[in-house]
Amino acid sequence: MSARSAPSLRARLSGLVLAAVGLLWLAALAASYGRARHELDELLDAHLAQAAALLVAQSSDDLDELARGHLPAADPDKPRLVLQLWDGGRLRLHSADAPDARLSPRTQGFDTRRVAGVDWRVFSSVQGEGSLVLQLAEPLAQRGHLARSVLWRLAWPLLLALPLIGLGVWLALGRGLRPLQRLAAAVAARAPLDATPLPELGAPREVLPLLQRLNALFARSAESLARERQFSGDASHELRTPIAAIRAQAQVAQGARDEVERRTALAQVIAGCDRITHLIEQLLVLARLDAGATAASATSAVAPLLQDVFAELAPAAAARGMALHAAAGDAALRLPLPPDLLRSVLRNLVENAVRYGRDGGAVCVEAGAAGGSLFLSVCDDGPGIPAEQRAAARRRFHRLPGQERSGAGLGLALVERIAEVSGATLSLDDAPAGRGLCVRLRWDAPATKR
Amino acid sequence: MRALVVEDDPLLGDALAVGLRQRGYAVDWVRDGLAAEAALQAEPFAAVVLDLGLPRLSGLDLLRRRRAAGDTTPVLILTARDAVAERVQGLDAGADDYVVKPVDLDELAARLRALVRRGAGHASAVLALGELRLDAAAHTVHWRDAAVDLSPREFALLQELAQSAGRVLSRQQLEQRIYGWGEEVESNAIEVHVHHLRRKLDPSLIVTVRGAGYLLPKPA
Numbered sequence: 001m002s003a004r005s006a007p008s009l010r011a012r013l014s015g016l017v018l019a020a021v022g023l024l025w026l027a028a029l030a031a032s033y034g035r036a037r038h039e040l041d042e043l044l045d046a047h048l049a050q051a052a053a054l055l056v057a058q059s060s061d062d063l064d065e066l067a068r069g070h071l072p073a074a075d076p077d078k079p080r081l082v083l084q085l086w087d088g089g090r091l092r093l094h095s096a097d098a099p100d101a102r103l104s105p106r107t108q109g110f111d112t113r114r115v116a117g118v119d120w121r122v123f124s125s126v127q128g129e130g131s132l133v134l135q136l137a138e139p140l141a142q143r144g145h146l147a148r149s150v151l152w153r154l155a156w157p158l159l160l161a162l163p164l165i166g167l168g169v170w171l172a173l174g175r176g177l178r179p180l181q182r183l184a185a186a187v188a189a190r191a192p193l194d195a196t197p198l199p200e201l202g203a204p205r206e207v208l209p210l211l212q213r214l215n216a217l218f219a220r221s222a223e224s225l226a227r228e229r230q231f232s233g234d235a236s237h238e239l240r241t242p243i244a245a246i247r248a249q250a251q252v253a254q255g256a257r258d259e260v261e262r263r264t265a266l267a268q269v270i271a272g273c274d275r276i277t278h279l280i281e282q283l284l285v286l287a288r289l290d291a292g293a294t295a296a297s298a299t300s301a302v303a304p305l306l307q308d309v310f311a312e313l314a315p316a317a318a319a320r321g322m323a324l325h326a327a328a329g330d331a332a333l334r335l336p337l338p339p340d341l342l343r344s345v346l347r348n349l350v351e352n353a354v355r356y357g358r359d360g361g362a363v364c365v366e367a368g369a370a371g372g373s374l375f376l377s378v379c380d381d382g383p384g385i386p387a388e389q390r391a392a393a394r395r396r397f398h399r400l401p402g403q404e405r406s407g408a409g410l411g412l413a414l415v416e417r418i419a420e421v422s423g424a425t426l427s428l429d430d431a432p433a434g435r436g437l438c439v440r441l442r443w444d445a446p447a448t449k450r
Numbered sequence: 451m452r453a454l455v456v457e458d459d460p461l462l463g464d465a466l467a468v469g470l471r472q473r474g475y476a477v478d479w480v481r482d483g484l485a486a487e488a489a490l491q492a493e494p495f496a497a498v499v500l501d502l503g504l505p506r507l508s509g510l511d512l513l514r515r516r517r518a519a520g521d522t523t524p525v526l527i528l529t530a531r532d533a534v535a536e537r538v539q540g541l542d543a544g545a546d547d548y549v550v551k552p553v554d555l556d557e558l559a560a561r562l563r564a565l566v567r568r569g570a571g572h573a574s575a576v577l578a579l580g581e582l583r584l585d586a587a588a589h590t591v592h593w594r595d596a597a598v599d600l601s602p603r604e605f606a607l608l609q610e611l612a613q614s615a616g617r618v619l620s621r622q623q624l625e626q627r628i629y630g631w632g633e634e635v636e637s638n639a640i641e642v643h644v645h646h647l648r649r650k651l652d653p654s655l656i657v658t659v660r661g662a663g664y665l666l667p668k669p670a
Contacts, residue, residue, distance in 0.1 A: 240530035241459050244552030248465030251555045255472045265468065272461050 010173045017169045025158050032154055037147045044143060045110060048123045051081065052136040056127045086133040103135045179204050183211065195222030235283050242279065246272035282410045285344050289417045298338035302367045303331050305339065309346045317354045327366035335367065335374055336443055341418050348411035349378035349439050357382035374443040381436035390428040451496040451606060452476040452627050453562060456486040458504050466499060469555035474589055474602050476630040483507025490516055494626050495523050497562045502529040510543050517544035524565035528553060563587060570613050577612045580669030584612050593651045600650065603628060607643045611656060611666040620663035
C-alpha cells in the first residue's frame with residue numbers, strides 16, 4: 001500500500017479536470033483573440049478610410065500645410081498614421097515619419113505592404129481630377145499591440161482563476177470521494193473473520209458493484225469458514241466416540257471375567273480400530289477435496305478397482321449372507337476420476353450397501369455408457385431410504401434415525417463431494433427391483449473422456 | 451445397582467454395558483431416546499449414562515422431559531461434545547454430571563456411585579449400619595470387622611437394602627434393581643440370595659416382612 005505505487009484517484013481526477021478546463025480556456029481564448037483581431041482590423045480600416053476621406057476633401061495647399069506643420073508624428077518612435085501624397089511618380093508631400101518609398105502601388109483601396117522595414121496597412125485614394133494619390137498608412141505592429149493588450153485583459157482573470165478552480169476541484173473531489181474513504185475505513189475496521197455484509201444502502205452507483213462483490217466475498221469466505229469449522233468440529237466429535245469405544249473395550253478386556261468375554265472385547269477393539277482407520281481415510285479424502293487438490297483430467301478403469309473393493313468387502317458381505325455382483329459390461333470402461341477417488345467411491349457405496357442392505361440380499365454394481373454419458377450405480381435390495389430422508393442422508397456425519405449399524409455418516413457425503421468435483425450428478429433412487437436403494441453417478445457428455 | 455446406558459454407537463454401548471457389569475452394576479442398554487424414555491418410565495434405575503446425539507429423541511430433550519415429569523434419577527451425560535456452552539446446557543437441563551468421551555470405565559463407575567450416594571443422601575462411599583460396613587467402591591463388606599466374601603449379586607442385594615435401611619423393599623423391587631433386562635431371574639432368586647446373606651453375615655440382619663418384602667433395620 002505504498003503511496004508511490006498507488007496513484008491517487010483524487011489527484012488524477014483533479015489533474016484531468018484542470019487540464020480539460022485549461023484546454024477549453026485556451027481554445028476559447030484563441031477564438032476570442034481571432035475574433036477581436038478581425039473586429040479591430042475592420043474598425044481601424046474604417047478609421048483609416050474615414051481619415052483619408054477627410055484629407056482628400058482638403059485642398060492640396062492645405063495638405064502641404066498639414067504635412068509640414070500640422071501632421072507631425074505624435075510619437076517619433078511609434079507613428080500613429082503616416083501620409084504620402086503622390087503626384088504621378090513624384091512624392092509631393094509626406095508626413096515627417098513617412099518613408100520615402102511609395103507605400104503602395106495602388107491608387108485606390110486597402111493594401112498591406114512592407115516598406116522600409118515596417119509592415120503597413122495602407123489606404124490609397126485619388127484626389128481631385130486624378131493626378132494626385134493620397135496614401136494614408138498605419139504600422140501593423142501597432143494593431144498587433146492593441147490586439148495583444150485586449151487578449152491579455154481577457155486572459156489574466158482566467159489565469160488568476162485557474163488555481164482557485166484547481167483548489168475547488170480538489171476539495172469537491174475529496175468530498176465526492178468520501179464514500180470510498182468510508183468504505184475503506186469500514187473494511188479496515190472489520191475483525192478478520194467478520195462476515196456481516198457492509199451496508200449497501202446509500203452507496204453511490206460507482207461504489208455499489210465493488211461493495212456487492214465485497215459482500216459476496218465476505219459471504220463466501222464466511223461460508224467456507226463455517227464449513228471448515230463445522231467439519232473440524234464434526235470430525236473431532238466423530239473421532240471421539242470410536243476412540244471412547246476402543247478404550248472402553250480394551251478396559252473390558254482387561255477386566256474380563258472369563259475367556260469368552262475377553263476375546264469378544266478384544267475382537268471389538270480390533271473392529272473399532274478398523275472403523276477409525278476407515279473414518280480417518282474418509283476424512284483425509286474429504287479434506288483434500290475441500291482443499292481443491294484433485295487432478296481434473298484423470299480417468300481410471302472400473303473393473304480392477306471394483307475387484308479390489310469386492311475382495312476387501314467380501315468377508316463383511318459373507319457375514320450377512322450377501323452376494324456382490326458386478327453387472328457385465330465393457331471391461332475396459334474408464335470413468336473420469338483419478339484411481340484413488342474412484343476407489344473411494346466404489347468402496348464407500350459398496351460398503352454402505354453391504355452395511356444397510358438386507359441379510360441374504362445382493363449388491364449390484366453397474367458401470368457403463370448410455371446416450372453419451374457415463375454412469376456408475378450401486379444398488380442393494382435392503383430397506384432403502386425413504387424419499388424424504390434422502391437429502392439428509394447426503395449430509396456429512398448424518399446418520400439416519402433408528403440406524404442400528406455403526407458408521408460415521410461420511411460415506412455418502414464423501415461420494416457426493418467426489419461427484420461434485422468430477423462434474424457428476426449423484427442421485428438416490430429406488431432400486432429397480434422395487435425395494436432397496438440405488439445410488440447413481442452420471443457424468444454427462446462434456447465430462448465424457450474415454 | 452441397576453444402571454441404564456443410552457448410547458447409539460454399538461461398539462461403545464456394548465463396552466459400557468459389559469464394563470459396568472464387570473464393576474457390579476446391573477445394566478440395561480438402549481440405543482435411542484424413545485427407548486430410553488420407555489425404559490425409564492417402566493423400571494427403576496439407580497443411574498443413567500446418557501449420550502446426547504441420539505436417534506429419534508435427543509439426549510437433552512429426553513433429559514428435559516424426564517425432569518419435567520418429576521423423574522429425579524441421577525443422570526450422567528457421556529458425550530463427545532466438549533464445548534463449555536454444551537456442558538452448561540447439559541447440566542442446566544438436569545444432568546448431575548457431564549463427562550466427555552473417552553472415559554475410563556473405573557472413573558465412570560465411581561462417578562455413578564457418587565451420584566447414587568448423593569441421591570440417597572449419603573456423604574461417604576462406605577455405608578456403616580451398626581456392625582455392618584459396606585464399601586461400594588471397593589466392593590467389600592465387613593461384619594464385626596471381619597471381611598465377608600460375597601458374590602456380586604449378593605453384594606448388590608445387600609447394597610440396595612442398606613441404602614434403603616429402615617424401609618421395606620418388595621421382592622419385585624429388588625429384582626428390578628439388581629437385574630437388567632433379559633437377564634434370567636429364577637423365581638426364588640431373591641430368597642436364595644437373602645438366605646446366603648443371612649448365612650454369611652448374621653441370620654437376624656435381614657428381616658422378612660411377610661407379604662411385603664425384606665428390610666434391613668436401621669441400628670437403634
